Amino acid sequence: MALSKLTTDKVKDRVDIEDVVNDYVSLKRKGQNLWACCPFHNEKSPSFSVSPAKQIYKCFGCGASGDSLQFVMDIEGIGFNEAIRQLAQKYGIEVEEDKAVTPEEVQAYNERESLYIVQSFAKDLFVKNLKDTDEGRSIGLSYFKERGFNQSIIDKFDLGYAMDSWDHLHNAANKAGHSDDILLKGGLILQKEGDPSRKYDRFRGRVVFTIHNLAGKPIAFGARILTNDKKQPKYINSPETAVYHKSDVLYGIYQAKQAIRSQDNCYLVEGYTDVVSMHLSGIENVVASSGTSLTENQIKLIKRFTDNVTVLYDGDAAGIKASLRGIDMLLEGGLNVKAVVFPDGDDPDSYSRKVGSEAFRQHLQDHARDFIAFKVDLYAEESANDPIKRADTVRQVVQSVAKIPDPLTRSVYVKESARLLQMEEDIVLTELNKILLKAQKSNNYQSPDPGPPPPDGLFAEDYLPVEEQKISISQVLIAQEREMMRLLISYGFEKVSEELHVCEYLIQEISDVVFQSPLYQRIFSEYKQALKRGILPDPEYFIKLDDSQIKSEVINLIAHRHDMSENWQKKHLIYTNREYDDLSKTTFKEILRLKRRVLEKMVDESIQNIKEAEQRGSESEVTDFQRILITLNSSLREINAQLGTVKSR
Structure with a gap:
């Protein structure tokens, strides 16, 4: 529900930019303003300026700017209303809801809030099952311990266990006052086809991975079966709801956002356990695409925190080629892309357990390759003695370069591509221009606007x-x-x-x-x-x-x-x-x-x-x-x- 204008105005009048920013970075006075290293990008010399007189901040490195509210929204990754509530709590301001809203808005707000509440209830129940029940400890906790997950990491990610029962969560939720309607809308229970009166738990006899939004609220779950029952899928996930859109969410983003900013890089992996294992190895700037193919909105979410992505691949050439579309999408989204490949048969989870944290971190550092070198190497062996396949390799590489939106960056990669492919730069450039021209025609391309005005002065x-x-x-x-x-x-x-x-x-x-x-x-x-x-x-x-x-x-x-x-x-x-x-x-x-x-x-x-x-x-x-x-x-x-x-x- 919308906040009252009175509450918003009280917060805006009360907040002090110096006080708010000091909660996150250490400010030092220089002249009329306060300075610090920017919390939104990695830098060694302070270019992040806070003006107490104007009540604004501005980073002259990455361009981030705003007032106290914008700072909290950006640093916490939350919306306007959540930022108002957070600052209201900080300054002891009573929050009042806006009464001038339609019944439909009230209903939509109440439903969203109820979904957040019931998902949080489910998370607490799954966590309790894991810790406090014989079944949870013997099956779920044993599985996590076998993978090397300690209690600290289990708590950090709200890992849990769904009891092997048709209605354990359903009954517990009803007793706590949650209606079947909201449990169905939240995807926590299902109803039998042809018999709506019969309802049962979606997650049963599985370890549970809680999916959080940017603010840390539980919004969905992924669950893994531990038996060899081939009739059931290995993983099942929550359906789309009013608070969960899987194409907008990255698993682990809440736990990773600060590390992504500070490291100015985001590791992108495939599965839930890959994310958790990397945290165990001391690498926290890592996310997974929540069991879906990478989406445009997920790429935009990453770009809010960094321009640099390192994609981690299992050591399977066929699987890598099948997923190369993700690299092109990242490039198209304006991100700088590197890739790391693990030995054949290993993924980030298995490899980190096999070699230990130190060797795992060293592998990431030593084997991170620019996407061009990565692609050339991927196709090199099969195209070595085959001119037709070699020509196809050139096209594959140049097609990726064509996805880069910045012309200057594209031109740099044209030179690098020509060097690695051992070809004349003009040939690579000609192929690139063909691809760009074809794309322009197919998209009814129009000339861009003149762009931003020239600099001051x-x-x-x-x-x-x-x-x-x-x-x-x-x-x-x-x-x-x-x-x-x-x-x-x-x-x-x-x-x-x-x-x-x-x-x-x-x-x-x-x-x-x-x-x-x-x-x-x-x-x-x-x-x-x-x-x-x-x-x-x-x-x-x-x-x-x-x-x-x-x-x-x-x-x-x-x-x-x-x-x-x-x-x-x-x-x-x-x-x-x-x-x-x-x-x-x-x-x-x-x-x-x-x-x-x-x-x-x-x-x-x-x-x-x-x-x-x-x-x-x-x-x-x-x-x-x-x-x-x-x-x-x-x-x-x-x-x-x-x-x-x-x-x-």
């Missing part, structure tokens, strides 16, 4: 002609719009005169401008709407909005990596001009720069219109567009003169 030398800059006019305009938004949000509430605020002056001058960037147009519209409501927005106003895009962009606009030391003036008497020393002049200049960029775009469009009119042979249209062009260039010259710009185009 673009306008330091206004004399640089646009055609000499290696960026488009649209990008230049968007960059100037960004600068205008930065000025408006950072200083809009300041005054340029006794009666006029920066924002009023700025809005009067650019009220007829339509921003090229939809995001900056939204920010500008939000600013004007706030003024109409009698609010003079400051950065905090935007940071507290529920619009995550606006919030993120505003934080990027106001975050500064470097602050000038106060000692320059206090101790050394060195004075420098800053943009806020004369906001009237600063604002005037930025307004002129924005208008100039708009005019430049209009000039470019007019030139294009003239060319098209000439191709059509329409002299009247050519004349009209030429008149427009003369007027635009005249306005452009006036603005350039005021800015002291020699040439703008």
